[in-house]
Amino acid sequence: MDTSERLIESTRALLWERGYVGTSPKAIQQRAGAGQGSMYHHFSGKPDLALAAIRRTAEEMRALAERQFSGPGTVLERISAYLLREREVLKGCPVGRLTQDPDVVADPDLRRPVDETFAWLRDRLAGLLAEGRDRGELDAALDPAATAATVVAVLQGGYVLARAADSDEPFRQAVRGVLGLLEAHAR
Amino acid sequence: MDTSERLIESTRALLWERGYVGTSPKAIQQRAGAGQGSMYHHFSGKPDLALAAIRRTAEEMRALAERQFSGPGTVLERISAYLLREREVLKGCPVGRLTQDPDVVADPDLRRPVDETFAWLRDRLAGLLAEGRDRGELDAALDPAATAATVVAVLQGGYVLARAADSDEPFRQAVRGVLGLLEAHAR
DNA sequence: GTCTATAATCGGATAGAC
DNA sequence: GTCTATCCGATTATAGAC
Numbered sequence: 528m529d530t531s532e533r534l535i536e537s538t539r540a541l542l543w544e545r546g547y548v549g550t551s552p553k554a555i556q557q558r559a560g561a562g563q564g565s566m567y568h569h570f571s572g573k574p575d576l577a578l579a580a581i582r583r584t585a586e587e588m589r590a591l592a593e594r595q596f597s598g599p600g601t602v603l604e605r606i607s608a609y610l611l612r613e614r615e616v617l618k619g620c621p622v623g624r625l626t627q628d629p630d631v632v633a634d635p636d637l638r639r640p641v642d643e644t645f646a647w648l649r650d651r652l653a654g655l656l657a658e659g660r661d662r663g664e665l666d667a668a669l670d671p672a673a674t675a676a677t678v679v680a681v682l683q684g685g686y687v688l689a690r691a692a693d694s695d696e697p698f699r700q701a702v703r704g705v706l707g708l709l710e711a712h713a714r
Numbered sequence: 715m716d717t718s719e720r721l722i723e724s725t726r727a728l729l730w731e732r733g734y735v736g737t738s739p740k741a742i743q744q745r746a747g748a749g750q751g752s753m754y755h756h757f758s759g760k761p762d763l764a765l766a767a768i769r770r771t772a773e774e775m776r777a778l779a780e781r782q783f784s785g786p787g788t789v790l791e792r793i794s795a796y797l798l799r800e801r802e803v804l805k806g807c808p809v810g811r812l813t814q815d816p817d818v819v820a821d822p823d824l825r826r827p828v829d830e831t832f833a834w835l836r837d838r839l840a841g842l843l844a845e846g847r848d849r850g851e852l853d854a855a856l857d858p859a860a861t862a863a864t865v866v867a868v869l870q871g872g873y874v875l876a877r878a879a880d881s882d883e884p885f886r887q888a889v890r891g892v893l894g895l896l897e898a899h900a901r
Numbered sequence: 902g903t904c905t906a907t908a909a910t911c912g913g914a915t916a917g918a919c
Numbered sequence: 920g921t922c923t924a925t926c927c928g929a930t931t932a933t934a935g936a937c
Contacts, residue, residue, distance in 0.1 A: 530920080545816050549735040551912055563914085564921050573913070619814065626877040627806065627814040629732050638880065645878045649887075670894055676884050677891030680871030687870040688863065690813035691832045693825065697863050700836075704864030707857055708895035717902080738930055750932085751903050760931075 531569045533559040538580035543621040547577060547628040547637075578636055584621045585640040589647055596651055602659030603713050606652065606678065610702045616695035619686045649675045659713075666712040674709075681705045718756045720746040725767035730808040734764060734815040734824075765823055771808050772827040776834055783838055789846030790900050793839065793865065797889045803882035806873045836862045846900075853899040861896075868892045 528536070537559035541550040552573050556566050570576040595609035622644050631637045652675035659665040681701050688697035715723070724746035728737040739760050743753050757763040782796035809831050818824045839862035846852040868888050875884035 546733070546735065546814065548733065549816060552914080553912070562922055564923080567914075568920055623871075623874045623878075624814055626874045627733065627811055629736060632877055632880070638878070641878045642880070645875055645884070649875075649884065666898070668894075668898070670891065673887045673891035673894060675891070676872075676875065676887035677868055677895065680868045680875055680884075680888035680892075681864055682867075682871060683874040684810075684867030684869060684871030685863075687810045687813045687874075688832055688836075688867055690819055691810075691825070691828045693819070693829070697832070697836065697867075700860045700863035701867035704857065704860035704862070705867075705892075705895075707855075707860060708864065708892075708899070711853070711855070711898060712895070739932080740930070749904055751905080754932075755902055 530559070530561050530565055534561055534566055534569060534576060535579050535583060538576050539584055539621070542577065542580055542584070543618065543624065546624060547631050550577075552576075574634065574637065577631075578640075581622075581625065581631075581637060582640050585644040588620075588622050588644055592648060592651070596655060601664050601713075602655050602662070603664060603709060606655060606709070607706060610678070610682065610706060614698075616686065616689045616698045617693070619690055620683060623683045623686060645679060648679050651675075652678055664713060669712050678705060678709075717746070717748050717752055721748055721753055721756060721763060722766050722770060725763050726771050726808070729764065729767055729771070730805060730811065733811060734818050737764075739763075761821065761824065764818075765827075768809075768812065768818075768824060769827050772831040775807075775809050775831055779835060779838070783842060788851050788900075789842050789849070790851060790896060793842060793896070794893055797865070797869065797893060801885075803873060803876045803885045804880070806877055807870060810870045810873060832866060835866050838862075839865055851900060856899050865892060865896075 534555060537555050538550070541554055541558065552563070552566060555576065556563060559566075566576070570579070592609060595612060596605055598605055598608060600608070622641055625631045625637075625641050631641070649672070653671040656665065656669065656671040656674050660667055660669060660671065681704075685698035685701040688701060689695050691697075721742060724742050725737070728741055728745065739750070739753060742763065743750060746753075753763070757766070779796060782799060783792055785792050785795060787795070809828055812818045812824075812828050818828070836859070840858040843852065843856065843858040843861055847854055847856060847858065868891075872885035872888040875888060876882050878884075
């Protein structure tokens with residue numbers, strides 16, 4: 528792995544653990560095993576490096592979700608698989624986390640990948656739910672777009688509850704709860 | 715308002731806007747119109763001041779929720795009123811926000827009020843849902859604890875989606891979605 | 902109680918040698 | 920490309936005068 532690559536990966540890890548405000552160029556360099564000159568040669572500064580890191584993390588998250596969405600089974604089974612997938616719950620969502628960073632939200636370039644990721648997620652889930660409805664797998668009364676937003680919010684909020692409790696239990700409860708509600712719409 | 719009070723209020727505002735890591739004693743002092751000596755006279759340091767601020771914010775959040783929970787109407791109407799209450803969506807939740815702050819989560823004293831607030835919220839909602847079930851307002855199949863966690867998670871995740879999109883629309887969609895799912899259980 | 906002075910360290914970046 | 924030196928303001932306090 529070359530230096531530029533190590534810098535990006537080191538930034539990804541630190542953004543996840545500490546956020547944008549809590550991540551210093553010095554910390555990035557130390558974790559990457561690179562000097563200052565090296566970092567400022569490859570990137571124009573902290574925002575530039577963060578942009579590269581955020582873009583990669585966002586892409587990875589979409590790819591991971593797509594694996595479950597395009598898997599086998601009914602729509603509800605696929606959404607279920609997505610919700611129940613193995614996650615590092617206590618670490619939180621590496622993308623959702625960024626929305627609490629004022630400097631990320633204030634910078635259109637940094638916010639864009641975050642925005643696009645959640646927009647894509649909601650849209651993809653809404654499509655699945657509409658598909659399930661059209662196939663008769665799901666109740667016709669169910670609003671695909673609103674329900675999709677609910678599903679994504681349950682995950683993001685689940686992370687919040689888990690970190691507050693220092694336990695993944697509330698996350699699992701929230702997921703169980705929304706699955707229970709969804710299953711009542713399947714017959 | 716005396717100096718100590720202004721320092722706490724100033725800290726509350728900054729913790730909401732910038733988080734713990736992003737909030738400096740200097741910024742707190744400036745916003746409170748107080749000098750350094752003043753701050754270190756009333757509080758032992760940043761963590762001490764943050765603790766006072768977090769405790770107050772947590773209490774306020776519980777009091778606000780309790781207003782809706784103990785209001786008039788059926789269980790579902792009260793939960794609906796809570797979910798649809800006026801909120802500064804784009805500012806995010808002043809308590810939930812703190813779960814993304816590594817220094818808050820790592821400090822048991824700072825995390826405790828956050829933990830207690832969400833534990834109380836989930837418990838209170840679970841009680842309401844159980845009450846609704848016992849009264850026959852809600853489907854007996856509904857799991858009170860899991861559903862309560864879902865409801866809280868939808869709010870917390872809704873804030874995340876709204877900040878990502880720089881719009882309160884996804885928040886409202888998520889709330890609409892979970893209300894739709896809940897209403898299907900009421901008959 | 903509040904103020905100013907001082908200090909050690911960090912944050913984010915630039916300059917120029919190698 | 921990478922390194923070291925340097926810069927300047929911010930951070931998080933402590934000390935001691937008023």
